[in-house]
Structure formats: C-alpha cells, structure tokens
Amino acid sequence: MLPETIASLSKAELHLHLEGSIQPSTVCALAARHGLEVTEQEVRRRYAYQNFLEFLETFKWVTSFLREPNDYALVTRDLAEYLLSQRVVYAEITISIGVMLLRKQRAEANFEAILAAAESFLSRGLRMNWIFDAVRQFGAEAAMRVLDAAKQCASKSIVAFGIGGDELSVPTRELRPVYDQAAALGLHRLIHAGEVGGPEKLREAIELLGVERIGHGIAAMNDPALMDLLADRRIPLEVCPQSNVRTGALALQLRRDEASIDKHPLPALFRHGIPIVLSTDDPAMFHTTLVQEYEHAQQLGMTENELLRLAQMSFDFAFERQHSRTAG
Ligand SMILES: [Zn+2]
Numbered sequence: 637m638l639p640e641t642i643a644s645l646s647k648a649e650l651h652l653h654l655e656g657s658i659q660p661s662t663v664c665a666l667a668a669r670h671g672l673e674v675t676e677q678e679v680r681r682r683y684a685y686q687n688f689l690e691f692l693e694t695f696k697w698v699t700s701f702l703r704e705p706n707d708y709a710l711v712t713r714d715l716a717e718y719l720l721s722q723r724v725v726y727a728e729i730t731i732s733i734g735v736m737l738l739r740k741q742r743a744e745a746n747f748e749a750i751l752a753a754a755e756s757f758l759s760r761g762l763r764m765n766w767i768f769d770a771v772r773q774f775g776a777e778a779a780m781r782v783l784d785a786a787k788q789c790a791s792k793s794i795v796a797f798g799i800g801g802d803e804l805s806v807p808t809r810e811l812r813p814v815y816d817q818a819a820a821l822g823l824h825r826l827i828h829a830g831e832v833g834g835p836e837k838l839r840e841a842i843e844l845l846g847v848e849r850i851g852h853g854i855a856a857m858n859d860p861a862l863m864d865l866l867a868d869r870r871i872p873l874e875v876c877p878q879s880n881v882r883t884g885a886l887a888l889q890l891r892r893d894e895a896s897i898d899k900h901p902l903p904a905l906f907r908h909g910i911p912i913v914l915s916t917d918d919p920a921m922f923h924t925t926l927v928q929e930y931e932h933a934q935q936l937g938m939t940e941n942e943l944l945r946l947a948q949m950s951f952d953f954a955f956e957r958q959h960s961r962t963a964g
Contacts, residue, residue: 637940642930648726648950649915649926651851651874655699655732656918657715666701683921688832688883692802694921699735705749712753718919720762722926726954727764728795733782734771743785751791765956767796773805779814787821795955796824800851803833808840815845824848824955830855831885835862842871849874849953854889857901867909872953875902877932878924879917903936913950
C-alpha cells in the first residue's frame with residue numbers, strides 16, 4: 637500500500653493517552669504558564685528511556701505541568717489537531733484521572749475543559765470519547781476514587797474505565813471490587829496487561845476483572861493457549877509497536893537485551909485470529925504517529941488486505957458501536 641493511501645485511510649484510534657500526546661514545544665509552553673523554564677532540549681532528553689520505569693517517571697514529570705483546566709484544554713486541542721492530521725475520525729482517549737486526584741485537582745473541572753475543547757472539533761469530523769484511567773501502583777482505593785469522579789462527571793462520552801501504570805505492582809485480585817463497580821456504573825472495562833508482565837497478567841484480567849479490551853498484551857506471544865483464548869473470545873489487544881520498542885517491553889517479552897521493531901509479534905498475533913486495534917499509546921513520548929504505526933505493520937510484512945482489515949477493526953472494537961467507518 638502506498639504511503640499516501642495509508643495516510644488517507646479513515647482511522648479510529650483507541651489506545652491513546654492525552655498526557656502522552658504533549659509535544660515538547662507544548663510542554664515548554666505549559667511550564668512557562670506556571671512560571672517555570674523548561675527547554676525543548678530537556679524535554680527531548682526526557683522523552684528517551686532506557687526502560688519502562690524511566691518512561692513512567694517522564695510521564696509523571698510531564699503531568700506535573702498540567703495544573704489547571706486551561707492546561708487540559710490546550711493539550712486536548714493539540715491532540716485533536718494531531719488526530720485530524722492522521723485522518724482519525726473517531727478516538728477513545730485515556731485521561732489519567734488517577735494522577736489528577738493524586739495532585740488534589742478537581743477532575744470535574746478539568747474534564748469540563750477537555751469536553752469544551754473537544755466539542756469544537758466535531759464539526760471538523762473528529763469525534764472523541766474518554767476513558768477514565770487509574771494508576772495501578774496507587775492501589776485499589778485510589779482507583780475507586782477515579783470511578784467516583786466518573787460518576788460525578790456524569791457524561792455519556794465517558795465510555796470506559798481502565799488501569800495503567802506498573803502492572804507488576806498491585807495484584808490483580810485486589811482490583812476486582814473496582815472493576816465490579818465500574819461494571820455497575822455501566823462503564824466498559826479495560827486494562828494495561830502483558831506489556832511488561834507475563835501472560836498470567838492477561839489471564840487474570842480476563843478471568844477476574846472481565847476486561848473487554850487489553851492494552852498491549854504482547855506477552856500473549858509466549859503462550860499459544862492464551863492466543864487461542866483471545867481469538868476464541870474475540871478479546872482485542874491494543875497493539876502499539878513503537879511504544880513496545882521505546883519502553884523496552886518488546887525486548888523484555890523476547891527475553892533479549894534489545895529488540896527492534898522488525899521483531900514485533902503484531903503479524904503473528906493478527907494471523908492467529910486475535911482482534912487487534914493498532915494504536916500509538918503516547919505518540920509524542922514515543923516519537924510516533926498512527927500513520928507510522930500502519931507503516932510499521934506494512935514493514936512487518938502485513939499485506940494491503942490485512943492493513944485494511946486492521947483499520948476496520950479499530951472501528952469494530954470501539955466502545956461506541958453505533959459509530960461506523962466513513963468512506964475514504
Ligand atoms: Zn497505554
């Protein structure tokens with residue numbers, strides 16, 4: 637498929653963090669708003685990681701400049717412009733409500749600003765829904781407060797609840813009451829699992845938490861029975877190839893010191909019949925775009941027909957089911 641054909645495809649993106657989409661120049665602008673001086677050079681230095689925990693540190697650092705509703709409005713507009721540049725017409729965007737609450741911010745006020753900023757992009761052909769995200773290492777109680785915030789915000793555009801962060805921290809069973817509560821609130825449920833953790837993290841998330849999509853889940857490549865289960869139950873993996881290279885998750889799952897993108901299991905997972913939604917995770921922090929991820933899929937040997945099926949799957953497995961792909 638020609639690069640311009642990939643670029644012009646209508647796309648949906650389902651695994652994308654608002655805070656991971658902040659370009660270096662915007663980080664500087666945010667810092668300046670709060671009287672702090674940060675150079676683009678420093679941001680670029682911090683946007684390079686040796687391992688997953690270093691990435692989490694940078695994520696924490698960037699979010700420290702998000703202090704007021706206006707800051708969230710700014711990064712939402714930036715993200716929306718980026719999505720339009722990728723021909724994304726529908727996105728489910730993860731917001732780290734857990735971090736807002738940790739910093740004692742009013743999540744409702746921030747979310748209101750995000751919604752207002754997003755609304756102006758509807759007329760330009762971009763629809764955005766939201767996933768309220770808790771941070772695993774902050775514990776189950778803090779995650780429950782993220783659900784309280786979702787209830788307070790009472791917006792139909794909050795489609796799901798998820799948990800990210802360090803999947804090796806809090807045991808999965810401790811999160812069960814939180815996911816039961818999310819279901820009771822009518823939210824779809826997802827989680828980051830099998831990114832740096834083993835296949836058992838995916839199994840636990842499916843069996844104990846009833847998750848409907850899994851962030852990353854590339855650990856499945858080491859467990860053929862789990863691959864069968866994902867395919868049989870039609871549980872999608874949100875696969876973000878460049879992210880897995882940049883955080884070292886791919887090398888870890890391959891049990892190597894280093895791994896480049898050509899070793900990514902995307903084609904193997906897809907051809908096993910597992911639903912895949914191709915995503916960027918944190919496009920600014922991982923120096924990628926959604927168009928580039930489709931190009932990666934092509935470099936990995938996926939055919940034109942497979943790329944078209946990939947693009948369609950991101951619409952099919954969106955939580956807003958009534959949304960259908962537009963032509964083009
Ligand atoms: Zn993620």
